[in-house]
Amino acid sequence: MARYSSAYPPSPAAPPEGREAAASPDPAREAPVVIEAAGVSKKFVSYHNRATSLKERFVRRGGPAGDDFWALRDIDVTIGRGQTVGLAGANGSGKSTLLKVLAGILRPTDGRVSVHGRIASLLELGAGFNGELSGRDNVYLNASLLGLSKREIDQLFDSIVDFSELRHKIDDDVKHYSSGQYVRLGFAVAVHVDPDVLLVDEVLAVGDEAFQRKCLAKIAEFRAQGRTILFVTHSLDLIENMCDRILVLESGSLFFDGPPAVGTKLLRQKLGSLPAGEPVSYQYATVRPESVTFSHEPGGPPTVQYGPGESLTVSVEFDVTEGAPEHVYLHTYIVGQNEVPIWMMETPLGGLAIGPGRHIVDFSVPRLPELLGAFAVKVHVSDAATGVPVTTRRFEELFGVGGAQADGLLKVDYDARLRG
Numbered sequence: 258m259a260r261y262s263s264a265y266p267p268s269p270a271a272p273p274e275g276r277e278a279a280a281s282p283d284p285a286r287e288a289p290v291v292i293e294a295a296g297v298s299k300k301f302v303s304y305h306n307r308a309t310s311l312k313e314r315f316v317r318r319g320g321p322a323g324d325d326f327w328a329l330r331d332i333d334v335t336i337g338r339g340q341t342v343g344l345a346g347a348n349g350s351g352k353s354t355l356l357k358v359l360a361g362i363l364r365p366t367d368g369r370v371s372v373h374g375r376i377a378s379l380l381e382l383g384a385g386f387n388g389e390l391s392g393r394d395n396v397y398l399n400a401s402l403l404g405l406s407k408r409e410i411d412q413l414f415d416s417i418v419d420f421s422e423l424r425h426k427i428d429d430d431v432k433h434y435s436s437g438q439y440v441r442l443g444f445a446v447a448v449h450v451d452p453d454v455l456l457v458d459e460v461l462a463v464g465d466e467a468f469q470r471k472c473l474a475k476i477a478e479f480r481a482q483g484r485t486i487l488f489v490t491h492s493l494d495l496i497e498n499m500c501d502r503i504l505v506l507e508s509g510s511l512f513f514d515g516p517p518a519v520g521t522k523l524l525r526q527k528l529g530s531l532p533a534g535e536p537v538s539y540q541y542a543t544v545r546p547e548s549v550t551f552s553h554e555p556g557g558p559p560t561v562q563y564g565p566g567e568s569l570t571v572s573v574e575f576d577v578t579e580g581a582p583e584h585v586y587l588h589t590y591i592v593g594q595n596e597v598p599i600w601m602m603e604t605p606l607g608g609l610a611i612g613p614g615r616h617i618v619d620f621s622v623p624r625l626p627e628l629l630g631a632f633a634v635k636v637h638v639s640d641a642a643t644g645v646p647v648t649t650r651r652f653e654e655l656f657g658v659g660g661a662q663a664d665g666l667l668k669v670d671y672d673a674r675l676r677g
C-alpha cells in the first residue's frame with residue numbers, strides 16, 4: 258500500500274506559464290549546459306525549377322536563382338549534461354538538419370550554436386567516411402578528426418573493430434561495405450572516442466536487430482555514465498523508454514520540448530495514429546520527482562542490496578509548485594536491464610491530494626520475489642482528474658536483489674535429470 262507524507266516546507270518558486278515554465282525547473286536542466294542553440298534558422302535554396310540546358314539557362318538569365326526554403330526556423334534549445342533527448346517529427350520536419358547544425362557540419366543561416374565538450378556524431382550514411390579508403394584507414398581518419406592521437410587510436414583499434422564485428426572486412430575499401438556495415442563501423446568509432454556528447458541520426462535503423470540491441474545497450478551505458486545523448490528516431494516507443502526529454506519539430510519549428518509521455522502523445526495525435534481527442538495540457542515541471550531512495554522500511558537507513566523475500570521500500574521524493582494538478586497519480590516502474598519493466602506500483606485510486614512543497618511517497622513491498630539482478634526506477638506522474646501526463650523521470654540509482662545478475666532474471670527451483 259502506498260504511503261504519502263509531506264516532509265518539507267513549501268517551495269517558494271513558482272515557474273512562469275507556458276514553454277518557459279517547462280524549460281526551466283527540471284533538475285536535469287539545471288545541469289551544466291552542453292548544447293545551446295539560440296535563434297537557429299537554416300535556409301536552403303531549392304532548385305526545383307533549375308535550368309536543364311544551356312539555352313534555358315541563357316533565356317532565364319537574371320531570373321531568380323532558386324527558391325529559399327527554411328528547413329529550421331528560430332530554434333531555441335538548451336540541453337544540460339547527462340540528458341538523453343529524443344528528436345522526433347514527421348518526415349522533412351528538420352531533424353537531420355538540426356543535428357547537423359548542432360554537430361557543426363552545417364552552418365546556421367541565423368542564430369548561434371555552442372557545444373561544450375567532445376562531440377561524436379553518427380549522422381548519415383557516408384558522412385565522415387572516405388569510400389576510397391579501407392575500413393582501417395577510415396577508423397584512423399575518423400578518430401583523429403574527433404581529436405584522438407595516433408597512439409590513442411592504436412590502443413582503441415581492436416576494441417573498435419571488435420565492436421563493429423567487421424574484422425574480416427577491415428582492410429576492404431569502405432565503398433564496398435553494405436549500408437549496415439557502414440553504420441557498424443561509424444557507430445563503433447563514435448562510441449570509442451570518449452565523447453561527452455553523442456549525436457545519432459536514424460541510421461541505427463539500418464543495423465540488423467542484434468546490432469541495434471548492441472547500440473541501444475551502449476546508449477544506455479552512456480546514459481548511466483552521465484553523458485549527453487541526442488538522437489533522432491521515428492520510434493516513439495524508444496523515446497518513451499530511453500529519453501528524459503523529447504523535442505518535436507514541425508516544419509522546421511520547435512513544436513514541443515518536454516516530457517516524452519506528453520510529446521509522443523501530441524505527435525501521435527498530429528500524425529493521426531491517435532485520435533485527436535482532448536488537447537494535451539502541458540504542465541511539465543509542476544510536479545518534479547527529485548530523488549529516489551531504497552530501504553527496508555519507510556524512513557529506514559538507505560540500503561542497496563536485498564535478498565529475495567526481504568522487504569523493500571522505494572521512497573520517491575518530489576517537488577510540487579503552483580499550477581500543479583490538485584490530485585496526481587504516481588506510477589513507479591521497477592525496470593531491469595534494457596529498460597524492461599519488471600513491475601509497477603501506483604498510488605491509490607483518486608490520486609494523491611498535493612499542494613505546493615516537497616513530498617515523499619513510500620512504495621513498500623513486504624516480500625521481494627525471487628529475483629536476480631540490478632534494478633532502476635522510473636516514475637511517471639499524471640493528473641488524476643484528466644489522465645494527462647505531467648512528467649516522467651528515470652533515475653540512475655540502482656538496487657540489487659539476490660546478488661549480481663547471473664543467467665536470468667528469476668530464481669526458479671528446478672530439477673535436471675538424464676532420461677534414457
Ligand SMILES: Nc1ncnc2c1ncn2[C@@H]1O[C@H](COP(=O)(O)OP(=O)(O)OP(=O)(O)O)[C@@H](O)[C@H]1O
Binds near residue numbers: 303326347348
Ligand atoms: N541540402 C539541402 N538542400 C535543400 N533542401 C534540403 C537540404 N537538406 C535538407 N533539405 C530539406 O529540408 C527539409 C528538412 O530535411 P531533414 O532531412 O532535416 O528532415 P528530417 O526531419 O530529418 O526528415 P526524415 O524524417 O525524412 O529523415 C526537407 O524538406 C528537406 O528536403
